[in-house]
Amino acid sequence: MAEHHPESIPIGNPATDDSALSPLTVEHSAATMSQLILPSDANPMGNVHGGTVLKLIDTAAGVVAWRHARGPIVTARLDEMSFLQPVFIGNLVTVKASVNAVWRASMEVGVRVEAEDLNSGNVWHVASAYLILVGIDRESRPRPLPPLSARTAVEQRRQREAQERRDLRDARRAALEQRAQAGSANR
Numbered sequence: 724m725a726e727h728h729p730e731s732i733p734i735g736n737p738a739t740d741d742s743a744l745s746p747l748t749v750e751h752s753a754a755t756m757s758q759l760i761l762p763s764d765a766n767p768m769g770n771v772h773g774g775t776v777l778k779l780i781d782t783a784a785g786v787v788a789w790r791h792a793r794g795p796i797v798t799a800r801l802d803e804m805s806f807l808q809p810v811f812i813g814n815l816v817t818v819k820a821s822v823n824a825v826w827r828a829s830m831e832v833g834v835r836v837e838a839e840d841l842n843s844g845n846v847w848h849v850a851s852a853y854l855i856l857v858g859i860d861r862e863s864r865p866r867p868l869p870p871l872s873a874r875t876a877v878e879q880r881r882q883r884e885a886q887e888r889r890d891l892r893d894a895r896r897a898a899l900e901q902r903a904q905a906g907s908a909n910r
């Protein structure tokens with residue numbers, strides 16, 4: 724069960740006016756954040772720590788989800804994550820995040836991470852990730868979110884793919900529960 728938020732956390736209250744559950748566009752909440760990689764972000768060989776990239780991903784996804792939710796959110800799941808290419812000290816890392824799909828209290832945020840060599844201007848794809856974030860109320864209970872208005876063909880494709888990932892998660896969980904029940908019945 725989720726914990727109660729201490730009053731000292733400045734997250735504010737969820738919006739409760741009439742517009743709180745009006746559909747919001749992808750553009751409304753999309754965010755781009757950049758950070759220069761410093762020696763403290765990297766290992767002795769100069770490669771960025773995976774955790775540094777993960778923190779940037781979680782922060783950008785949190786900003787997007789908070790904007791869409793108009794109130795507190797928590798990260799429930801990092802659904803998929805691949806590190807594709809390395810990042811080094813002195814590179815500029817840029818994280819682009821946007822909402823892919825919204826269900827009742829949860830949403831999927833897609834994040835793309837790119838790095839830039841500031842000397843050459845070369846840009847490369849570092850990582851992509853999908854996160855599930857959940858809107859919560861002051862008692863940390865899940866609460867309904869504004870629906871998503873996916874307007875462009877790309878936004879609609881991302882929404883469909885997010886639904887497929889959710890269906891796969893549900894099917895996997897159901898299969899595991901079924902196997903666990905069969906296992907306990909045979910004991």
Ligand SMILES: CC(C)(COP(=O)(O)OP(=O)(O)OC[C@H]1O[C@@H](n2cnc3c(N)ncnc32)[C@H](O)[C@@H]1OP(=O)(O)O)[C@@H](O)C(=O)NCCC(=O)NCCS
Pocket residue numbers: 724725726797798799800825826827828829830855857859863864865
């Ligand atoms: C996320 C959290 C609020 C969910 O609470 P809960 O009582 O389990 O909520 P429910 O089972 O009613 O699920 C609410 C929604 O979240 C989704 N959800 C919850 N956990 C999920 C998970 N692990 N993966 C994907 N979706 C999840 C549910 O599918 C549901 O979606 P919907 O309402 O859009 O259909 C609770 O588990 C929590 O507080 N977790 C800790 C979060 C945290 O501290 N994050 C920081 C990471 S260090």
